[in-house]
Amino acid sequence: MKCRKCSEKAVFNMRQHKLAMCREHYLEWFPQQAQRFIEKYRMFDPQDRILVAVSGGKDSLALWDVLSRLGYQAEGLYIGLGIDGGVQYSASSHRLAAQFAEARGLHLHAVDVETLEGATVPTAAQLTRRGQGKPCSVCGLSKRHIMNQAALEGGFDVLATGHNLDDEVAVLFGNTMSWSVGYLARQSPILDGEPGLVRKVKPFCRFYERETAAYALLRGIEYIYDECPFAAGASSLYHKELLNRLEADRPGAKLSFYLSFLRAKEGGLFGAEQEREGGLLHACLTCGQPTSAPGQCAYCRTWSQVRQRAESTLNPS
Ligand code: Q46
Numbered sequence: 001m002k003c004r005k006c007s008e009k010a011v012f013n014m015r016q017h018k019l020a021m022c023r024e025h026y027l028e029w030f031p032q033q034a035q036r037f038i039e040k041y042r043m044f045d046p047q048d049r050i051l052v053a054v055s056g057g058k059d060s061l062a063l064w065d066v067l068s069r070l071g072y073q074a075e076g077l078y079i080g081l082g083i084d085g086g087v088q089y090s091a092s093s094h095r096l097a098a099q100f101a102e103a104r105g106l107h108l109h110a111v112d113v114e115t116l117e118g119a120t121v122p123t124a125a126q127l128t129r130r131g132q133g134k135p136c137s138v139c140g141l142s143k144r145h146i147m148n149q150a151a152l153e154g155g156f157d158v159l160a161t162g163h164n165l166d167d168e169v170a171v172l173f174g175n176t177m178s179w180s181v182g183y184l185a186r187q188s189p190i191l192d193g194e195p196g197l198v199r200k201v202k203p204f205c206r207f208y209e210r211e212t213a214a215y216a217l218l219r220g221i222e223y224i225y226d227e228c229p230f231a232a233g234a235s236s237l238y239h240k241e242l243l244n245r246l247e248a249d250r251p252g253a254k255l256s257f258y259l260s261f262l263r264a265k266e267g268g269l270f271g272a273e274q275e276r277e278g279g280l281l282h283a284c285l286t287c288g289q290p291t292s293a294p295g296q297c298a299y300c301r302t303w304s305q306v307r308q309r310a311e312s313t314l315n316p317s
């Protein structure tokens with residue numbers, strides 16, 4: 001197969017776009033596409049300061065690489081969750097993110113959850129029994145809170161995450177299966193900021209996972225191959241498997257599902273009211289971040305419960 005642009009041997013074929021390219025042209029095409037998406041969804045401008053949430057995986061490192069190549073002012077944020085899982089997941093991903101930043105002279109901010117709150121995410125999940133011992137619920141809420149706080153405190157205009165099309169479509173499919181209208185209404189390439197909440201964007205939301213993986217590989221980016229050990233058995237992985245089968249039979253099915261959804265939303269499918277994050281918001285009494293829960297936000301409530309439980313385990317009365 002030949003490259004569409006130069007007739008050299010193609011190294012990567014995208015059936016869904018009927019497009020094959022050589023290494024050089026793929027590495028040129030990919031950031032150009034990202035720039036198109038950034039402009040199309042009005043994500044940010046060159047003068048904006050961007051905080052990229054970096055997990056050490058291929059998507060977030062590829063995103064940071066692309067934004068830097070495009071000339072954006074992008075700094076990274078790594079959140080240490082304290083997950084080992086027999087593969088030193090957090091330690092390895094932190095090392096790879098730091099190595100990536102150092103090699104390119106980029107600035108990586110790091111927040112360690114255990115240093116901040118006194119316990120790792122898996123310990124917190126055990127102590128609170130939130131999510132039946134699976135740390136994903138404590139993990140998700142902690143990441144959202146810390147990302148928002150770091151972006152606001154650092155004076156960033158926007159927080160960018162590396163979610164790709166496969167991620168977005170799996171979430172869309174899951175939320176459609178359960179008709180979670182509130183979540184569907186807020187699923188978007190951009191979520192506007194409001195007082196106390198930073199603007200969030202997903203510049204890779206139209207790239208297939210294998211496209212971001214090919215980019216990372218061809219750019220020689222070293223990233224963590226292991227999934228988080230707690231991801232096993234997640235329904236999103238099952239949905240991804242189903243959707244991969246659909247895509248294999250009908251190339252382009254995922255992209256068209258996602259784009260049709262965005263078009264329907266633009267057409268007013270959910271109405272303006274539901275697009276606000278979490279209904280009526282007020283400031284959390286402890287941290288000041290906006291929350292719809294009475295009194296404290298879920299993050300502060302969860303972590304104060306963790307501290308209480310840890311204390312009563314250490315000093316049983
Ligand atoms: S939520 Fe769950 Fe992920 Fe946190 S504990 Fe791992 S799998 S990292 S996106």
Ligand code: ZN
Pocket residue numbers: 003004005006007008021022023024025
């Ligand atoms: Zn070429």
Ligand code: ZN
Pocket residue numbers: 284285286287288289296297298299300301
């Ligand atoms: Zn709070």
